[in-house]
Amino acid sequence: MEASKVIHAIYTDDDVLMSAVKTVKAEKHHIEEIYTPFPVHGLDRAMGLAPTRLAITAFLYGCVGISVATLMMNFIMIEDWPQDIGGKPSFSYLENMPAFVPIMFELTVFFAAHLMVITFYLRSRMWPFKKAENPDPRTTDDHFLMEIAVHNNEESLTNLLKDTGAVEINIVDKDEDAH
Structure with missing residues:
Protein backbone atom coordinates (compact mmCIF):
# COMPACT_ATOMS: atom_id res chain seq x y z
CA MET A 1 0.00 0.00 0.00
CA GLU A 2 1.49 3.30 -1.10
CA ALA A 3 0.03 5.46 1.69
CA SER A 4 2.01 3.65 4.39
CA LYS A 5 5.36 4.63 2.85
CA VAL A 6 7.31 7.54 4.25
CA ILE A 7 10.56 9.23 3.39
CA HIS A 8 13.11 9.76 6.14
CA ALA A 9 15.39 12.67 5.28
CA ILE A 10 18.35 13.03 7.63
CA TYR A 11 20.12 16.32 8.26
CA THR A 12 23.21 17.11 10.33
CA ASP A 13 22.60 20.82 11.00
CA ASP A 14 19.60 22.51 12.59
CA ASP A 15 19.84 25.61 10.36
CA VAL A 16 19.80 23.42 7.23
CA LEU A 17 16.81 21.55 8.71
CA MET A 18 14.90 24.82 9.29
CA SER A 19 15.55 25.91 5.72
CA ALA A 20 14.49 22.47 4.45
CA VAL A 21 11.25 22.57 6.45
CA LYS A 22 10.38 25.95 4.96
CA THR A 23 11.14 24.70 1.44
CA VAL A 24 9.15 21.46 1.87
CA LYS A 25 6.16 23.35 3.32
CA ALA A 26 6.35 25.88 0.46
CA GLU A 27 6.07 22.95 -1.98
CA LYS A 28 2.85 21.88 -0.18
CA HIS A 29 4.18 18.58 1.21
CA HIS A 30 2.88 17.37 4.58
CA ILE A 31 5.61 16.73 7.15
CA GLU A 32 4.47 13.91 9.42
CA GLU A 33 7.08 14.40 12.16
CA ILE A 34 10.54 15.78 12.85
CA TYR A 35 12.90 14.09 15.31
CA THR A 36 15.65 16.25 16.81
CA PRO A 37 18.26 15.68 19.55
CA PHE A 38 17.41 19.06 21.13
CA PRO A 39 14.64 21.66 20.78
CA VAL A 40 15.02 23.76 17.62
CA HIS A 41 13.74 27.29 18.12
CA GLY A 42 11.01 28.23 15.62
CA LEU A 43 10.58 24.70 14.24
CA ASP A 44 6.97 24.44 15.42
CA ARG A 45 6.12 27.71 13.69
CA ALA A 46 7.92 26.65 10.50
CA MET A 47 5.96 23.38 10.46
CA GLY A 48 2.70 25.28 10.90
CA LEU A 49 1.79 23.63 14.20
CA ALA A 50 -0.86 25.24 16.39
CA PRO A 51 0.43 26.97 19.53
CA THR A 52 0.41 24.86 22.69
CA ARG A 53 -2.21 25.31 25.37
CA SER A 124 2.79 13.12 24.71
CA ARG A 125 1.64 9.54 25.32
CA MET A 126 4.82 8.80 27.24
CA TRP A 127 4.02 6.40 30.06
CA PRO A 128 6.19 3.89 31.89
CA PHE A 129 7.42 0.89 29.91
CA LYS A 130 6.38 2.39 26.56
CA LYS A 131 8.67 1.49 23.70
CA ALA A 132 10.45 4.32 21.93
CA GLU A 133 8.95 5.53 18.65
CA ASN A 134 12.19 7.03 17.40
CA PRO A 135 12.84 5.67 13.87
CA ASP A 136 16.60 6.34 13.94
CA PRO A 137 18.76 6.28 17.10
CA ARG A 138 21.12 8.90 15.62
CA THR A 139 18.45 11.55 16.25
CA THR A 140 19.17 11.28 19.97
CA ASP A 141 22.78 12.28 19.36
CA ASP A 142 23.52 14.66 16.49
CA HIS A 143 21.18 14.04 13.52
CA PHE A 144 17.79 15.46 12.57
CA LEU A 145 15.14 13.38 10.81
CA MET A 146 12.21 14.69 8.77
CA GLU A 147 9.42 12.19 8.06
CA ILE A 148 7.23 12.91 5.03
CA ALA A 149 4.38 10.76 3.71
CA VAL A 150 4.79 9.47 0.15
CA HIS A 151 1.85 9.73 -2.26
CA ASN A 152 3.20 8.50 -5.63
CA ASN A 153 5.76 11.32 -5.64
CA GLU A 154 8.90 9.51 -4.45
CA GLU A 155 11.22 10.78 -7.17
CA SER A 156 10.26 14.45 -7.04
CA LEU A 157 10.23 14.46 -3.25
CA THR A 158 13.62 12.74 -3.10
CA ASN A 159 15.10 15.31 -5.50
CA LEU A 160 13.59 18.16 -3.47
CA LEU A 161 15.06 16.79 -0.24
CA LYS A 162 18.49 16.35 -1.86
CA ASP A 163 18.36 19.99 -2.96
CA THR A 164 17.54 21.08 0.63
CA GLY A 165 20.73 19.52 1.99
CA ALA A 166 19.64 16.10 3.27
CA VAL A 167 22.68 13.90 3.87
CA GLU A 168 20.66 10.68 3.71
CA ILE A 169 17.24 9.84 2.26
CA ASN A 170 15.47 6.54 2.99
CA ILE A 171 12.08 5.30 1.81
CA VAL A 172 10.55 3.25 4.61
CA ASP A 173 7.37 1.22 4.93
CA LYS A 174 5.84 2.68 8.06
CA ASP A 175 3.98 -0.53 8.99
CA GLU A 176 7.24 -2.50 9.11
CA ASP A 177 9.07 0.36 10.88
CA ALA A 178 6.64 0.32 13.85
CA HIS A 179 8.69 -1.20 16.64
Whole structure:
Protein backbone atom coordinates (compact mmCIF):
# COMPACT_ATOMS: atom_id res chain seq x y z
CA MET A 1 0.00 0.00 0.00
CA GLU A 2 1.49 3.30 -1.10
CA ALA A 3 0.03 5.46 1.69
CA SER A 4 2.01 3.65 4.39
CA LYS A 5 5.36 4.63 2.85
CA VAL A 6 7.31 7.54 4.25
CA ILE A 7 10.56 9.23 3.39
CA HIS A 8 13.11 9.76 6.14
CA ALA A 9 15.39 12.67 5.28
CA ILE A 10 18.35 13.03 7.63
CA TYR A 11 20.12 16.32 8.26
CA THR A 12 23.21 17.11 10.33
CA ASP A 13 22.60 20.82 11.00
CA ASP A 14 19.60 22.51 12.59
CA ASP A 15 19.84 25.61 10.36
CA VAL A 16 19.80 23.42 7.23
CA LEU A 17 16.81 21.55 8.71
CA MET A 18 14.90 24.82 9.29
CA SER A 19 15.55 25.91 5.72
CA ALA A 20 14.49 22.47 4.45
CA VAL A 21 11.25 22.57 6.45
CA LYS A 22 10.38 25.95 4.96
CA THR A 23 11.14 24.70 1.44
CA VAL A 24 9.15 21.46 1.87
CA LYS A 25 6.16 23.35 3.32
CA ALA A 26 6.35 25.88 0.46
CA GLU A 27 6.07 22.95 -1.98
CA LYS A 28 2.85 21.88 -0.18
CA HIS A 29 4.18 18.58 1.21
CA HIS A 30 2.88 17.37 4.58
CA ILE A 31 5.61 16.73 7.15
CA GLU A 32 4.47 13.91 9.42
CA GLU A 33 7.08 14.40 12.16
CA ILE A 34 10.54 15.78 12.85
CA TYR A 35 12.90 14.09 15.31
CA THR A 36 15.65 16.25 16.81
CA PRO A 37 18.26 15.68 19.55
CA PHE A 38 17.41 19.06 21.13
CA PRO A 39 14.64 21.66 20.78
CA VAL A 40 15.02 23.76 17.62
CA HIS A 41 13.74 27.29 18.12
CA GLY A 42 11.01 28.23 15.62
CA LEU A 43 10.58 24.70 14.24
CA ASP A 44 6.97 24.44 15.42
CA ARG A 45 6.12 27.71 13.69
CA ALA A 46 7.92 26.65 10.50
CA MET A 47 5.96 23.38 10.46
CA GLY A 48 2.70 25.28 10.90
CA LEU A 49 1.79 23.63 14.20
CA ALA A 50 -0.86 25.24 16.39
CA PRO A 51 0.43 26.97 19.53
CA THR A 52 0.41 24.86 22.69
CA ARG A 53 -2.21 25.31 25.37
CA LEU A 54 0.00 23.91 28.13
CA ALA A 55 0.57 27.41 29.57
CA ILE A 56 -3.17 27.71 30.20
CA THR A 57 -3.17 24.42 32.09
CA ALA A 58 -0.15 25.59 34.12
CA PHE A 59 -2.13 28.67 35.20
CA LEU A 60 -5.15 26.53 36.10
CA TYR A 61 -2.97 24.11 38.08
CA GLY A 62 -1.46 27.08 39.93
CA CYS A 63 -4.99 28.27 40.78
CA VAL A 64 -5.77 24.80 42.14
CA GLY A 65 -2.56 24.95 44.22
CA ILE A 66 -3.29 28.32 45.78
CA SER A 67 -6.89 27.24 46.47
CA VAL A 68 -5.75 24.05 48.21
CA ALA A 69 -3.20 26.07 50.23
CA THR A 70 -5.83 28.60 51.31
CA LEU A 71 -8.41 25.99 52.27
CA MET A 72 -5.81 23.82 54.00
CA MET A 73 -4.34 26.66 56.10
CA ASN A 74 -7.74 28.04 57.00
CA PHE A 75 -8.89 24.63 58.22
CA ILE A 76 -5.68 23.66 60.02
CA MET A 77 -4.65 26.97 61.59
CA ILE A 78 -7.98 28.77 62.10
CA GLU A 79 -10.84 26.25 62.41
CA ASP A 80 -9.45 22.89 63.55
CA TRP A 81 -6.59 23.76 65.90
CA PRO A 82 -6.08 27.51 66.40
CA GLN A 83 -2.88 28.36 68.27
CA ASP A 84 -1.38 31.51 69.71
CA ILE A 85 2.02 31.52 67.99
CA GLY A 86 4.32 34.41 68.88
CA GLY A 87 1.48 36.37 70.42
CA LYS A 88 -0.60 36.33 67.21
CA PRO A 89 -4.08 34.99 67.94
CA SER A 90 -5.80 33.01 65.18
CA PHE A 91 -9.21 34.70 65.06
CA SER A 92 -9.44 34.91 61.25
CA TYR A 93 -7.61 33.86 58.14
CA LEU A 94 -7.17 37.43 56.86
CA GLU A 95 -5.40 38.56 60.05
CA ASN A 96 -2.80 35.83 59.60
CA MET A 97 -2.55 35.83 55.81
CA PRO A 98 0.90 37.53 55.64
CA ALA A 99 2.35 34.58 57.55
CA PHE A 100 0.68 32.18 55.09
CA VAL A 101 2.02 33.78 51.88
CA PRO A 102 5.14 31.55 51.64
CA ILE A 103 3.02 28.41 51.97
CA MET A 104 0.58 29.70 49.35
CA PHE A 105 3.46 30.41 46.96
CA GLU A 106 5.11 27.03 47.50
CA LEU A 107 1.91 25.04 47.00
CA THR A 108 1.08 27.05 43.87
CA VAL A 109 4.47 26.15 42.38
CA PHE A 110 4.25 22.56 43.64
CA PHE A 111 0.84 21.89 42.07
CA ALA A 112 1.69 23.66 38.80
CA ALA A 113 5.03 21.86 38.38
CA HIS A 114 3.91 18.36 39.28
CA LEU A 115 0.61 18.45 37.42
CA MET A 116 2.32 19.95 34.34
CA VAL A 117 4.79 17.06 34.24
CA ILE A 118 1.92 14.57 34.46
CA THR A 119 -0.06 16.46 31.81
CA PHE A 120 2.97 16.62 29.49
CA TYR A 121 3.59 12.88 29.78
CA LEU A 122 -0.07 12.02 29.20
CA ARG A 123 -0.40 14.47 26.28
CA SER A 124 2.79 13.12 24.71
CA ARG A 125 1.64 9.54 25.32
CA MET A 126 4.82 8.80 27.24
CA TRP A 127 4.02 6.40 30.06
CA PRO A 128 6.19 3.89 31.89
CA PHE A 129 7.42 0.89 29.91
CA LYS A 130 6.38 2.39 26.56
CA LYS A 131 8.67 1.49 23.70
CA ALA A 132 10.45 4.32 21.93
CA GLU A 133 8.95 5.53 18.65
CA ASN A 134 12.19 7.03 17.40
CA PRO A 135 12.84 5.67 13.87
CA ASP A 136 16.60 6.34 13.94
CA PRO A 137 18.76 6.28 17.10
CA ARG A 138 21.12 8.90 15.62
CA THR A 139 18.45 11.55 16.25
CA THR A 140 19.17 11.28 19.97
CA ASP A 141 22.78 12.28 19.36
CA ASP A 142 23.52 14.66 16.49
CA HIS A 143 21.18 14.04 13.52
CA PHE A 144 17.79 15.46 12.57
CA LEU A 145 15.14 13.38 10.81
CA MET A 146 12.21 14.69 8.77
CA GLU A 147 9.42 12.19 8.06
CA ILE A 148 7.23 12.91 5.03
CA ALA A 149 4.38 10.76 3.71
CA VAL A 150 4.79 9.47 0.15
CA HIS A 151 1.85 9.73 -2.26
CA ASN A 152 3.20 8.50 -5.63
CA ASN A 153 5.76 11.32 -5.64
CA GLU A 154 8.90 9.51 -4.45
CA GLU A 155 11.22 10.78 -7.17
CA SER A 156 10.26 14.45 -7.04
CA LEU A 157 10.23 14.46 -3.25
CA THR A 158 13.62 12.74 -3.10
CA ASN A 159 15.10 15.31 -5.50
CA LEU A 160 13.59 18.16 -3.47
CA LEU A 161 15.06 16.79 -0.24
CA LYS A 162 18.49 16.35 -1.86
CA ASP A 163 18.36 19.99 -2.96
CA THR A 164 17.54 21.08 0.63
CA GLY A 165 20.73 19.52 1.99
CA ALA A 166 19.64 16.10 3.27
CA VAL A 167 22.68 13.90 3.87
CA GLU A 168 20.66 10.68 3.71
CA ILE A 169 17.24 9.84 2.26
CA ASN A 170 15.47 6.54 2.99
CA ILE A 171 12.08 5.30 1.81
CA VAL A 172 10.55 3.25 4.61
CA ASP A 173 7.37 1.22 4.93
CA LYS A 174 5.84 2.68 8.06
CA ASP A 175 3.98 -0.53 8.99
CA GLU A 176 7.24 -2.50 9.11
CA ASP A 177 9.07 0.36 10.88
CA ALA A 178 6.64 0.32 13.85
CA HIS A 179 8.69 -1.20 16.64
